[in-house]
Each structure stands twice: as C-alpha cells, then as structure tokens.
Amino acid sequence: MSLEIQVAIIVGYLVLALVIGLVAYRLTERTAEDFYLASRTVGTVVLLFTTFATLLSAFTFFAGPNLAFVNGPEWLLVMGVMDGLIFAVLWYVIGYKQWLLGQQRSYVTLGEMLGDRFGSPKLRGLVAGVSLVWLFPYVMLQQVGAGTALEALTEGAIPYAFGAGLITLFMILYVVIAGFRGIAWTDTLQGAFMLITTWVALVWIIAQVGGPSVATAELEVTAREHLALGSAYYTPQYMLSTAITIGFGVAMFPQVNQRFFAAGSKRVLKQSFALWPILCLLLFVPAFLLGAWARGLETGIDVETIEAGGNVLPLILAEFTPFWFAALVIAGAMAAMMSSSDSMLLSGSSYFTRDIYRPFVDASISARREDVIARVGVVVFAVTTFIASLYNPATLFELGDAAFSGFAQLALPVIVALYWRGTTRAGIVAGIVGSQVFYLANVFNSQLTAGIIALEGALGTVPILGTVVGGFSAPLTNLVTTVFAGTYLGWSAGLVGMGLGLLLTITVSWLTRPAPDEEQAIYFEALESD
C-alpha cells in the first residue's frame, strides 16, 4: 500500500511538471532565441528560482547532508562562500556585462560572445567543446542520483535503471516541447517545492527530537568534534579551494551562464543579485543541519552505511516522518535533479547546434532546421548520459567536483577578456587550453602513469628500439606524479589550474599582437551607447 502511494506521489509530480511544460509551449515562438532564452523576457522571481533550482542538484539533498553527517556541518560555510557570496559577485561581474552584450549583439551562448570578439569560430567551438566535455558527466551524475534515490525509497521495488530512465524520459518530453520557458516555469515550481519540503522536514524532525538544543546536545555526545569549526577534513585550504573553484565553476556552467542572457531587464538582475544570499541561506541551512544532527540522534544510521553509498536524508526521514512525507521530500530531491538536468540538456544542445554544428558543419542552416536539430540534440544528449549512468559506479561527489573545477578553469580567461582590452586571441586560447590540460592531467593522473608504463612495456618488445629508449617510465611517471600531484600544499588542482589559466592569458596576451580580425572594442564601446 505505502509503496503505491509513494510511486503515485512521484509520478503525479512528474506529470505536473509535464503539464506546466505544455502550458508554456502554447506561448512558445518558433525561434532559437525563444527556445533557448524565452526571448530575453524573464522576470525576477522566475529568473531567481530557475537559476537557483538549476544550481541545486543531487548534492544538496544527498552528498551534502552525507558529508555533514560524516564530517560535520562545515560544508554550510563552504556553500555560503561559494554560492551566497562568490557566485553573487560573479552575477554582477560576469553576468551583468554578459547581459548588456547579449542585449546589444543578440548572443545566446558564451562561445558565441567570445568568438565574435576574437574573430574566431575555432575559439567559439573550443569553448563549446570544453563545456560539453564537463557537462556530460554532470548530467550523468544527476541521473545516477535520481535512480539511486528512487531505488532506496521504494526499497528496490523500482530498480535503479527504471527510475533513472523514467526521469530521463519526462525531462526529454518537456524540454523538447517547451524549451527554456517551460524549464523556467517548472524550475520555479521545483525551487519553491524544495524550499518548503526541506523546512517542513526540519521542523517536523526537530519537533519530535525536542528542539535544536537537544539535537545539538546529542550531537555533542556522539561526535563532539563536529561542533568545533575546522577539522583534519575541513582544512582552510580545502574549504577555500572548494568554495572558489565551485563558485567560479558555477558561473561557467552552460545552463547558469546562459541565464545571464535571459533576464528581462536591469531591474530583474539587480533584484536577483540582492535576494540571492538569502535564498542560499534558506535552503542550505535546513538540508545540512538535518544531515549533521542525524549523527547524534538515535536512528540506527551509522557512518559505515553512509560511506558505503547510503544517503542520510531519506534514512532519517523514514525514521521520523510518515512514509508519504518522505516520498514528498524525495520527490523534492528529484525535482532538484530534474531542474538541473533539464536546463543542462537544453544548454548543451544550444552549445552544440550554435557553436559547433552551425559554424563547422552547416553554416547555411535554416532557422526551421536549427530548431529541429536543437531538439534532436536534447534527445541524443539525454539518452547517451542515461546509458552511461547505467555503467558508472563512481560516487556523486567525485564526479560533480571534477565538473565544477573543470568549468572553473574557463572563468578567469573569460573575466580577463571581458575587462581588459589588451587580451589577444592567442592569450585567451593559451589560458583556456593550458588550464584545461593541467586540470585534466590531474584528474586522470593515475591513468596517465599507467599509460606511460604500458607504453614502455610495449616498446620493450621491439628488439632495438626497446633497449634504446627503455627505462624512461620511472623518471617520467615520477615527473607526472610530481607535477600533477592533485593537491599543492593542501590547495586543490582546480584552484592551481585557475591561477595557471589567469597567468597564461595575461602573459601570452602581453607577448602577442591581436589578430587582424579581432574586434577589441566590442566589449567596451558597444556598451557606451547604452
């Protein structure tokens, strides 16, 4: 009985999202600008919630509270600095400038904006290509989260593949039908729904426990060290590296970056900017406190279960609240995943059609055909990430963290280009390529050294060549593990890579002259008529 009700709540929720998509469809015009950006008419509430809901992912409901359970609630501070502060500042520094440029020159993607300024379709393709490489694992991560959550909630009655598949199907339906307007509306519903369910969950559980003081006192008995700020896990370097890389990474995530173009007016941008920190506070505090307090409560949830892949939030809900409420919150968590993934699908598709397909495959494409390709792109992207998610066992956190830092590498070269006339095409390309190579080599460090050893083994079988070039693997793997060490005095490779990208962009720009077809004034003079 309870299983049927749980499934009914979740399916009911999915259908509601689809209905909103259909309503939005009736307002949709058949142009790329409308499909991707709702014709740049989005108001404050919708922009705020769509950006917010897009940012929130499986992390807020699963990996985040799990970390608070295992290591303490310091993640709250990391989230505060990265989302509440750094991202808000970038909202102004990158977002407002992008919005002004988009208004004047009708840009739809970041790559388009950079390619135009630097007179380079290849740069445009590079930015889109790099973005798609990081976007793919992140969409996969959301599907993994959805499948796992449904499986855990229904105690295996809905198998992983079926749950993830169901969500993928619904997303494809409403994204293909309604485009950005549909997504923005469902996001607003999803964002509000997440906020409400999380707060009700917190109040409900705290009321049963006997108040926050009791919950904190029990945490003090079980894990006293969690109340003190900082630990061997939460070092200053770790907290700052994570906050900075993710904060900058968020601004370069295609689905977030593209929202900078979608605001209806300057006023919308201003209001969203000021309300942003409060919204972060309202959601992260209850979600992470629940995870942290769960450690001290008599729940039978132990650290081993969580470290083995269990999720603390559904477990504590099952312990303290009726099953239908737990199902509602899981539906909220799925809302978080869907509202991130739907936007990623749409933005991924726009990067592909506008920045790769159109400039390199078929420049004479008609508006009608671009519309079709954009929608086909959504389907292909969703289906391939879903298939990949069936085979990927890696934990949510590792995948997500790699994607955020990967996007973060783009941020500083872009900021330099937006604010310094002297930036050259060679400079920004060096900054982007250099930092990406550096960060990827760090992520795939062990594969790199294994490859070197395998290469020496293969060469060793060749009679003369083997003895001539043999023996290189030891010094070379040594070099690789030293240079791409993963962390540098406690600072993450992602942060060091950002510094490298900044340095390369500036020095190479200094050393080179602008190419003849660069338009250095676009980011400055074009705005003066505003």
Added chain:
Amino acid sequence: MQWLERIGWWVGTALFCLFGIPWFLWGDSTVVLGLPLWIWWHIGWLLLASVLFWLFAQRYWGLGVEPNWQPDGDRP
C-alpha cells in the same frame, strides 16, 4: 575610475567573501541557542551580504561594468 579606487573595490569584495568563514572562531565549539556560534556567523553574514548587495544595486550598479558610469547617472 581611479586605479586606487578600483583596487579598493576588488580587495574589499575579496575580503568580504573571505570572511564568509569566521576564521577567528577556528576550533571554537561554543553553542548559542542550540547552534554552534560559527553557524550563527554564517547566517548573519549572508543576511548582511543581502543588505549590502541591495545597497550596491541601488547606488553603484554599473560601476566598473558600464564604460561611462557616473555615481548618479543611473537612476531608472
């Protein structure tokens, strides 16, 4: 904008972000009203951020971004 003024804005913003973490409470586990004091700092700091961002949006919006920005030239 003058060089010094520009640097001032950047440094001020960076410091403001940096103190989203109360470094002076490092290792502290004082509990106030059921929550560790450093969590109250987090809550207060983000509320303060919201107020400051609102004031900035009222008075300085466009600073450093619009080429011909003037302190009072941007009232809608």
